[in-house]
Amino acid sequence: MGKFTEGKTFKNEKFSDLDVKGTEFEGCQFINCNFAEVNLEGTMFVDCTFDTCDLGMATIRNTAFQNVEFKNCKLIGLAFDECNPFLLNMKFDHCNLSFSIFYKLKLKKTRFTACKLEEADFSEADLTEAVFADCDLIGAIFENTNLEYADLSTAYQFSIDPEKNEIYNARFSHQNVIGLLHKYDIIVE
Numbered sequence: 001m002g003k004f005t006e007g008k009t010f011k012n013e014k015f016s017d018l019d020v021k022g023t024e025f026e027g028c029q030f031i032n033c034n035f036a037e038v039n040l041e042g043t044m045f046v047d048c049t050f051d052t053c054d055l056g057m058a059t060i061r062n063t064a065f066q067n068v069e070f071k072n073c074k075l076i077g078l079a080f081d082e083c084n085p086f087l088l089n090m091k092f093d094h095c096n097l098s099f100s101i102f103y104k105l106k107l108k109k110t111r112f113t114a115c116k117l118e119e120a121d122f123s124e125a126d127l128t129e130a131v132f133a134d135c136d137l138i139g140a141i142f143e144n145t146n147l148e149y150a151d152l153s154t155a156y157q158f159s160i161d162p163e164k165n166e167i168y169n170a171r172f173s174h175q176n177v178i179g180l181l182h183k184y185d186i187i188v189e
Contacts, residue, residue: 036074044084065090081105137179152176 003022009029015038024044035055044064049071056076064084069091076096081103091111098118106126112135119139131151137158146166152158153171158179160167172180 064088069093070095075100152179155179 004024005026005028007027008025009031010033011031013030013033015033015035020043021039022042024046025048026044026046028045028048030048030050030053032051033053035053035058037057037059038055039059040063041059041061042063044066045068046064046066047068049069050073052072053070054074055078056074058078060078060080061082062084063082064086066087067089071093073092073095075092077099078097079101081101085106088106089110090107092115093111093113094115095112096116097112097120098116099120100117101121102125103121104124107130108126109129109131110127111131111133113131113133115132115135117132117135117137117140119141120137121141122145123141123143124145126146127150128146129149129151130147132155133151135155137152137155140158142158142160142165144164145160147160147170148166148168149170150167151171152160153173153176156176156179158176160180162180167180
């Protein structure tokens with residue numbers, strides 16, 4: 001695999017068979033590709049789209065995701081907190097991000113649409129103006145997280161402590177506001 005690949009579409013590739021560590025992909029599409037448990041350390045993805053791909057448990061230490069869109073992808077257990085934060089910009093649509101770590105990341109205006117985020121760790125992340133549209137946040141960790149102006153109005157199964165997170169002007173619906181009261185063990189009827 002070359003160290004620079006531009007404008008290429010990859011379909012049904014199994015990247016565990018290829019050495020992509022340190023490669024730069026620009027303007028590429030990955031369709032139904034398998035990156036599960038692949039070492040992507042130091043790899044750059046710029047203006048790329050991943051559609052129906054499996055990146056579960058891949059090593060993404062120092063990996064750059066600059067203007068990258070993930071659709072229908074398995075992104076289970078990824079340590080996004082280890083990726084390259086420079087120009088980090090991602091969008092997630094119908095993805096499984098369960099057990100992924102976003103610790104201390106700047107994810108301003110990041111959009112999560114219809115994603116499963118079971119036990120995802122957003123501790124100390126900056127999610128200002130982020131959107132969690134129709135997302136399942138069961139067990140997700142929000143601690144010292146900036147959720148100012150974030151939209152969680154259609155998110156569900158979350159538990160966010162307003163005393164331990166910045167929620168100024170965040171949006172919630174009447175139905176899901178109970179997720180802010182969870183720690184008080186009160187009954188709302």
